[in-house]
Amino acid sequence: MGIYDELCGGIARRTMVLFFLVDTSGSMAGSKIGAVNEAINDIVPELRDISDNNADAQIKIAVLEFNSGAEWLYPNPIEAENFEWDYLDVGGVTDLGTAFTMLDEKLSRNEFMSDVAGSFAPAIFLMSDGQPTDHYEKGLAKLKENNWYKNAIKVAVAIGDDADQDVLKDFTGNSESVLTARNPEALKKMITFVSVTASKIGSQSSSVEFSGKSSAPSKQDDFVEQIQDFNADIFDDDAEIEW
Amino acid sequence: MNTFEKGTKIKLESGDSVEVVKKLGDGGQGIVYFVNYKKKPYALKWYYPNKLKNAQQFKENIVNNIKQGPPTEAFIWPQMITKNQDDSFGYLMDLRPVEYEDFSRFLTAKVKFSSVSAVVNAALNIVNGFRELHRCGYSYQDINDGNFFINSESGEVLICDNDNVAQYGDNLGIAGKCRYMAPEVVLGEKHPSVHTDRYSLAVTLFLLLFVSHPLEGSRTTCPCMTESLEKKFYGSEPVFIFDPENDTNRPVRGIHNNAIKLWPIYPRYIQEAFEKSFGEGLKKENARLTETQWQKLFLRLRDETITCGCGSEVFVDSEADAIQCMGCGKTIQTPLFLKVKNNQVALYPKSKLYKCHTNIDSDDFKEEMGEVIQSKSNPGLWGLRNSSNTTWYMTTPDGKQKDVRPGGVVQILRGIMIDFGKNRGEII
Numbered sequence: 001m002g003i004y005d006e007l008c009g010g011i012a013r014r015t016m017v018l019f020f021l022v023d024t025s026g027s028m029a030g031s032k033i034g035a036v037n038e039a040i041n042d043i044v045p046e047l048r049d050i051s052d053n054n055a056d057a058q059i060k061i062a063v064l065e066f067n068s069g070a071e072w073l074y075p076n077p078i079e080a081e082n083f084e085w086d087y088l089d090v091g092g093v094t095d096l097g098t099a100f101t102m103l104d105e106k107l108s109r110n111e112f113m114s115d116v117a118g119s120f121a122p123a124i125f126l127m128s129d130g131q132p133t134d135h136y137e138k139g140l141a142k143l144k145e146n147n148w149y150k151n152a153i154k155v156a157v158a159i160g161d162d163a164d165q166d167v168l169k170d171f172t173g174n175s176e177s178v179l180t181a182r183n184p185e186a187l188k189k190m191i192t193f194v195s196v197t198a199s200k201i202g203s204q205s206s207s208v209e210f211s212g213k214s215s216a217p218s219k220q221d222d223f224v225e226q227i228q229d230f231n232a233d234i235f236d237d238d239a240e241i242e243w
Numbered sequence: 244m245n246t247f248e249k250g251t252k253i254k255l256e257s258g259d260s261v262e263v264v265k266k267l268g269d270g271g272q273g274i275v276y277f278v279n280y281k282k283k284p285y286a287l288k289w290y291y292p293n294k295l296k297n298a299q300q301f302k303e304n305i306v307n308n309i310k311q312g313p314p315t316e317a318f319i320w321p322q323m324i325t326k327n328q329d330d331s332f333g334y335l336m337d338l339r340p341v342e343y344e345d346f347s348r349f350l351t352a353k354v355k356f357s358s359v360s361a362v363v364n365a366a367l368n369i370v371n372g373f374r375e376l377h378r379c380g381y382s383y384q385d386i387n388d389g390n391f392f393i394n395s396e397s398g399e400v401l402i403c404d405n406d407n408v409a410q411y412g413d414n415l416g417i418a419g420k421c422r423y424m425a426p427e428v429v430l431g432e433k434h435p436s437v438h439t440d441r442y443s444l445a446v447t448l449f450l451l452l453f454v455s456h457p458l459e460g461s462r463t464t465c466p467c468m469t470e471s472l473e474k475k476f477y478g479s480e481p482v483f484i485f486d487p488e489n490d491t492n493r494p495v496r497g498i499h500n501n502a503i504k505l506w507p508i509y510p511r512y513i514q515e516a517f518e519k520s521f522g523e524g525l526k527k528e529n530a531r532l533t534e535t536q537w538q539k540l541f542l543r544l545r546d547e548t549i550t551c552g553c554g555s556e557v558f559v560d561s562e563a564d565a566i567q568c569m570g571c572g573k574t575i576q577t578p579l580f581l582k583v584k585n586n587q588v589a590l591y592p593k594s595k596l597y598k599c600h601t602n603i604d605s606d607d608f609k610e611e612m613g614e615v616i617q618s619k620s621n622p623g624l625w626g627l628r629n630s631s632n633t634t635w636y637m638t639t640p641d642g643k644q645k646d647v648r649p650g651g652v653v654q655i656l657r658g659i660m661i662d663f664g665k666n667r668g669e670i671i
């Protein structure tokens with residue numbers, strides 16, 4: 001029949017990789033890892049929709065878990081369309097430095113960022129409930145020189161009050177992009193919000209705004225603004241510590 | 244902001260209220276709900292609190308647009324405004340009917356057009372919508388793939404998200420996506436206007452026809468598309484992928500397959516319109532095609548599209564003797580044409596005449612007035628059926644005159660003249 005129903009594919013889309021960096025050390029046991037597993041599993045269909053209906057970019061997902069050492073859950077980022085969340089188990093210590101080093105290795109056009117049509121800068125989402133047990137400084141310093149990291153949307157959730165906020169702030173580059181989850185409900189809401197918002201902003205052609213000021217907003221700024229609104233909303237109902 | 248629960252009541256400025264049924268979707272500015280108003284279903288767009296730069300001005304603009312009314316039926320226009328509640332407000336509009344799909348789903352090939360005619364109709368409908376919008380003194384400001392709902396069978400188009408529409412000269416401080424915006428807007432040198440709308444319209448039409456972006460080729464397939472590179476590719480150094488004089492940004496096989504496949508299919512006058520839009524038109528506002536110019540081009544394209552017996556559509560060229568069908572490879576003799584003032588319609592079974600052909604004062608390209616039919620017993624015998632409700636008058640080459648009543652048929656023979664009442668045509 002017609003030439004249009006014979007087209008094999010749509011418009012050339014870039015790729016936006018959403019990275020989940022999840023602390024699966026022993027202290028995450030119980031409701032913490034439970035909330036993480038539930039929330040990410042629940043949000044996958046929505047990420048699929050965002051990718052499906054997006055002519056600017058497709059979304060792929062990569063997952064790195066760290067405890068005593070770190071491990072990529074899939075050999076390559078997986079299209080949101082085909083992604084299924086494997087529930088994570090816990091045990092071991094918090095080798096965040098190893099995670100940073102391994103992330104740095106994959107943030108390369110020869111590794112995870114190899115899409116032929118090109119990529120948008122990734123969104124990197126770190127979740128942790130404790131103090132790094134290794135020398136994370138070296139890994140982080142190396143990561144900070146990586147251009148993909150520099151351009152990425154970065155966000156972290158501190159799970160409970162024992163998490164090392166300073167490390168997380170160091171990772172995101174600002175304090176606004178670090179949220180603190182004090183109970184499972186809040187954690188689930190944060191994971192949902194962060195995954196969706198970072199995916200939406202990260203996977204769109206960047207925007208230009210006319211507010212009279214000359215500097216255009218960057219994706220990270222845009223993201224921070226949304227995070228602050230969200231934080232203001234959630235703060236009242238979820239301030240109780242429950243872990 | 245929390246989403247409204249089912250059953251939440253929201254008060255309109257009129258004093259009535261609507262009841263939330265469910266959430267339909269969300270976007271950069273707000274959430275859209277399915278609501279009931281006086282037992283009838285509507286869509287309610289509700290803004291995120293504190294997100295709009297100047298909420299009061301924004302609201303006044305919508306109220307004003309409600310008062311003015313939509314430019315055409317194609318606009319899902321704001322109909323009623325709500326009172327302020329929970330630090331924000333919203334407006335009521337019609338729901339999108341189910342047979343319409345998001346334009347972005349056509350771009351990602353999740354939905355496909357049933358025919359070339361449907362694509363050309365969609366182009367005509369989009370162009371016409373903006374023509375009428377601009378004639379009413381509005382500019383749209385933020386044209387992008389999220390603004391159109393399209394029927395894949397007919398090419399009917401609904402234009403949504405009309406809250407950013409502003410009167411000439413006004414500016415609401417809208418954020419738009421680089422990929423759709425005029426270079427001078429990407430660079431922050433100018434505010435959106437009718438002229439920048441025209442650029443975005445050309446991008447939209449290119450996306451529609453070629454399912455690829457006019458500025459995305461070999462130059463832009465860099466590994467990491469940063470925001471500063473986007474500014475460069477869409478703002479400071481844009482290069483059209485089919486620029487006749489600059490081949491530095493050609494589509495790449497394996498990545499931009501649609502552009503490579505679809506561009507050669509279209510006639511030169513369509514290609515030239517895009518060469519101009521993304522050549523001179525990148526920098527010069529006045530070099531951009533107006534909606535009226537686009538409308539003429541797409542009407543011509545539709546007039547010259549015929550359907551081969553195999554079902555494939557073919558663009559005929561009145562200059563050439565014959566053309567080859569892309570579907571079955573068969574050679575098709577160039578058919579006769581009906582020449583009316585301003586247009587020339589190829590007369591091939593299934594070809595249609597519209598009011599803009601039979602009435603010189605009309606630019607209605609939707610209302611059907613005639614159709615070419617083929618005799619079942621003698622497939623070589625073609626006729627033009629009068630599907631209007633007025634009588635036509637025909638004159639044969641030897642001067643005989645005859646009435647063609649509604650439902651009647653004129654045999655297609657060179658030299659026949661038809662008087663449609665408000666226009667005249669000749670078969671050539």
Ligand SMILES: Nc1ncnc2c1ncn2[C@@H]1O[C@H](COP(=O)(O)OP(=O)(O)OP(=O)(O)O)[C@@H](O)[C@H]1O
Nearest residue numbers: 267268269270271272273275286337338339389404
């Ligand atoms: N009239 C409608 N009927 C049904 N669904 C609608 C209607 N209007 C909008 N929607 C749905 O709601 C979603 C959000 O709407 P809209 O694009 O207007 O939001 P927005 O905040 O202006 O987004 P953006 O910032 O991308 O323009 C759309 O994706 C669309 O699917």
Ligand SMILES: [Mg+2]
Nearest residue numbers: 270271272404
């Ligand atoms: Mg909008």
Ligand SMILES: [Zn+2]
Nearest residue numbers: 551553568571
């Ligand atoms: Zn054929």
